[in-house]
Amino acid sequence: MKNVLLVTFGLISALSFGQNIDPTSQSEQLVLDNDEMSVVEFVAEPQGQVCGKDMHHHKPHLTILLSDAKVVITTPEGKSQEVEAPYGTALWSEEETHAVINKGNMPTRMILVFPKN
Template sequence: MKYLLVTSMLFVSAVTFGQNTVTAGPGEKVIIDNDKMKVIEHTSQPEGDVCGVGMHHHEPHLTTVLTDAKVRITPENGEPQEMEVKSGTSIWFDVAETHSVTNIGDQPTKMILVYLKE
């Protein structure tokens, strides 16, 4: 419940203060980018990239899944894993990582990634 509340507050903040959005890459929209945080919305189609193009890198961040998603995650130096994630799930990634993530479901996916700036 705590994560849902934080996510809701971030979404409201994005809608309220992120009026000037820009497109950053395929399926990617920057909602907020200021001295405190960067908030990115990712949308993917079936068989498309989910949270970045191909093998890509993330710094520590919060991911909130806005749609049910079935994905294949391939770590930089590891075996691919398939998983299903329910809409409303929030996950904090405490370390930087490099991976590729593919939408292996039959529906588009949408998620919000929040990067804190220090």
């Protein structure tokens, strides 16, 4: 229960205090890092990179959208797919490599939770 309270406080802290956001790309803030998990908040401006720079790799993780999202996901093979998901969507992703661009007209905000087990 203690970890849940820490994550909740970290999310509230990250969302309550403003961040300097480069209008052409993204910001990234480590919300929590302990022996159990790493939690990172990403904010991507329109046409900005969403959850990492260029083609990048993620270990398995939980994504929680803090805004509506309209993104284009590109695989290392060059295949692209446009995806739309509403605020509050939570989804599990296995290990993957991709590039993601915000194609919406508003910032895309999300939390990624990376288990450490």
